[in-house]
Structure formats: C-alpha cells, structure tokens
Amino acid sequence: MLEKYPFLPLIAVFVVFYFFILAPQRKRAKQEKKFASELKKGDKIITKSGMHGKVVELNDKDASCVVETMAGKIKFDRSAISMEMSSKLNAPVEVKKEAKK
Secondary structure, eight states: OOOTOHHHHHHEEEEEHHHIIIIIHHHHHHHHHHHHOOOOTTOEETTTTTTTEEEEEEETTTTTEEOOOOSOEEEEEEEBOHHHHHHTTSOOOOOOOOOOE
C-alpha cells in the first residue's frame, strides 16, 4: 500500500501534529483573547510575572490596564495578565461540610 501512496505517512504525521499541537494552541489563544476583553474594573488579577493587584482603569486604545498593587499603580498590557492564575484567584471558594457522627 505504501508503494501506491508514498506520501501517506507524511500526511498522517501532519494530521496528528495538527490535532495535538495546533488546534489546542489556537483554542487557548482564543480563550486568552476573550479573557482579556472581558476584564473589568475591580477584577483581582495576577500578571504572568507574578504580580498581584486589582484593575482600576482599562484603556481600549492601546489594550492596556492600570493595576493597583500594594506599592502603587502600574500600567500593564492586557496580554501580560495570566488567565489561569487570575481565574483561580477569582474562583468561588467551596466550603466542605463535615459529616456529623
């Protein structure tokens, strides 16, 4: 069969590469873009460099935001905000109920 279709293994490698690398990367980029566009004043965030703060101002012209930290206010690009860490920070706290004996 390989004599008849010599490019079949190459095509199979490309298909596997697409489904395991390119498609998830594209999905993640779409989620990060949506997260950055949904930021609002008062959101608690963590930047990719690890700085914690609260959004106090958003600028749509240059896609930046001003973040208030313990040291003062700092202007960041929205792409510098970590989606995973910020969503964990803002996740509702689950209270575990202990069973009474």
